[in-house]
Amino acid sequence: MDSNNRNSPYSHNSRYSRNSHNSRNSPYSRYSCYNRVSAEVYYVRDGHVNNYAFNFIVPVPGNVRDINFTWQSLAGRALPYSINVVTSDHSVLPRPAMNISQIGEIPTTVQTFSISLKCSGARAAEVDVTISIEVILNRAQNNVTHLVFRRKKICFLDAVEENKVDDPLLLETVVPPPTGIITLIVGSLVALALAVIIMLATYCIRSSEKHQNHGQPMRTSSFQRLNTNPPCQTASYITPSGIPPTHDSLPRKSEQQPEELHRRISELTVERCRVRLSSLLQEGTFGRVYRGTYNENQDVIVKTVAQHASQMQVSLLLQEGMSLYGASHPGILSVLGVSIEDHTTPFVLYPAVHNTRNLKVFLLEPSCARTVTTIQTVMMSSQLSMALGHLHSHGVVHRDIGTRNCVIDDQLRVKLSDSSLSRDLFPADYNCLGDSENRPIKWMSLEALQHKQFSEASDSWAFGVLMWELCTYAKQPYAEVDPFEMEHYLKDGYRLAQPFNCPDELFTIMAYCWALLPGERPTFAQLQVGLSEFYAQITRYV
Known part of the structure; x- marks a missing residue:
């Protein structure tokens, strides 16, 4: 049986353990009343294999010497x-010892075995550890399951560990050779958060700051290169400690009242005869986006609706266009003008320069998108983070952040736009959950899904998904997940996997945005600093 099969007749989980001595000086001081700190990572649950869990390279800090399975x-x-x-470096981490034989049978009862990772102390390094388990389900049919667990052991200079086993809990886990098949218990990636906690604490031992955050599991195997001086805390998400938030979470301004909408339209009203349409850029069921000119010399993008559009669709175009x-x-691509001379097909105008087009459409074009480099991706993310920071500083929450609501020009300069016509032009990005309301479910945070609570923190979550879109050339996030299952999927700790060829540092930044609690997500000022630091790092030798 291939390891990609969804069902498996075995279960398995891993656990870390560490010694309890020197707990007073340990970054785990809030757990000092325990003999050890444990973090369990589940790989299969109820017979279902979750290959998502195997994508993570789980860090094992210097003060952790054993992994229990x-x-x-x-x-x-x-x-x-x-x-x-x-191991990738035998001089730093000699071949690990196990308390089970290399060949045997898996027990039919729940048992635990241990792999010892003892550093030599020769030098400080991060050593890759690969644990491969092969289970033969049917020898005659060559039905074999291959499981590969990846760890990154952190070793310090002269940190030679004692040879004796002084952890009584470890002694209890020594078991005879097993006699059955494995049941990899895969499941709740919430446990990965604790694994990442251990790594974060290792990198912040020298920091005197004490903050407490609780986030969701993310792959952060090269987190130390973010250079954000993380404080010691128990979270998989941290914010750059050197940057004070620009503001507390501000309430969203109230929805536009009819009087306010009318005032805005009257201030921006232009004569329809001054608008000329030249080419159709996008077309939906009732929405149209054109390239055109205003006053014969200004290039514009024109959004309008078809003749058969309902009054509700007309109202949405105007209300969202004025947002x-x-x-x-x-x-920010702010509205330039509006024409309501023909109240059934109003025009909303936006400035357009250098062949401005929709960002998602651009990314979906292989001839254009495949030439985008990591440096350019970071530049685009940085531009959008500054734009969102500007909105938030004025108390405005966007509520529908995604590449579909951005534009890009020939110089790869991006602008954030409103969401008018997006539901019609990008119907695959919106779903109804039985309430007749089309929403960008796959871009929404848990509190927005559960309670329709939108805030600066929910914008941060959606921005993380937008960054993921940039790295995957506008793939659909959570494409395999039913929209009705998204709430449970997020509550169970599942998040988007690291895109192919996405640097660890960039994935870490977007992973910040997916902390479960709104207060633990970064502000856009903090995201901007993280992106700027990474940009400086990757352009240093270019």
């Missing part, structure tokens, strides 16, 4: 296994 056969018969552990009214920022 719990397994049990659910097949009702003994099946053979073989296990192999390989960024008055925003004056280089990174």
Whole structure:
């Protein structure tokens, strides 16, 4: 049986343990009343294999010397296994020892075995550890399951560990050779948060700051290169400690009242005869986006509706088109004018320069998008983070952040736009959950899904998904997840996987945005600093 199969007759989870001595000086001081700190990572639950968990390279800090694995056969018969552990640098981390044989049978009862990771102390380094387990389900049919667990052990100079086993809890886990098949228990990636906690604490031992955050599991195998001076805390998400938030979470301004909408339209009204349409850029069921000119010399983008559009669709075009009214920022595409001479098909005008087009459409064009480099991706993310920071400083929450609501020009300069016509032009990005309201479910935070609570923090969450879109050339996030399951999916700790060829540092920044609690997500000022630091790092040698 291939390891990608969804069902498996075995379960498995891993656990870390550390010694309790020197707890007073340990970054885990809030847990000092315990003999050890444990973090469990589940890989299979109820017979279902979640390959998402295997994508993570889980860090093992210097003060953790053992990894414990719990397994049990659910097949009702003994099946053979073989296990192999390989390290990338034997001079720093000699071949790990195990308290089970390399070849044997998996037990039919729940048992735990241990892999010891003892550094030599020769030098400080991060050593890759690969644990491969092969289970033979049917030898005659060559039905074999291969499981590969990846860890990154952090070793310090002269940090030679004692050879004796002084952890009584570890002694209890020594078991005889197993006699059954594995049941990899995969599931709740919430446990990954604790694993990442250990890594974060390792990198902040020298920091005297004490903050407490609780986030969601993210892959941060190269977190130390973010250079954000993280404080010691128990969270998989941290904010750059050197940057004070620009503001507290501000309430969203109230929805536009009819009087306010009318005032905005009257201030921006232009004569329809001064607008000339030249080419159709996008078309939906009732929405149209044109390229055109205003006053014969100004290039514009024109949004309008078809003749058969309902009054509700007309109202949405005007209301959403006015949502960024008055925003004056280089990174925001604010409305230029509006024409309601024909009240059934109003025009909303936006300035267009250098062949401005929709960002999502651009990313979906292979001839254009595949030429985008990591440096350019960071530049685009930085421009949009500054634009959103400007909106938030004025108490405005966007509520619908995604590449579909951005534009880009030939110089790869991006601007944030409003969401008018997006539901019609990008119907795959919006879903109804039985309430007749189309919403960007896959871009929404948990509190927005559950309670329709939108805030600066929910914008941060959506911005993380937008960054993921930039790295994947506008792939659909959570494409395999039913919209009705998204709430449970997020509550269980699942998040978007790291895109192919996305640097660890960039994925870490977007992963900041997906902390479960709104107060633990970064402000856009903090995101901007993280992006700026990473940009400076990757352009240093270019």
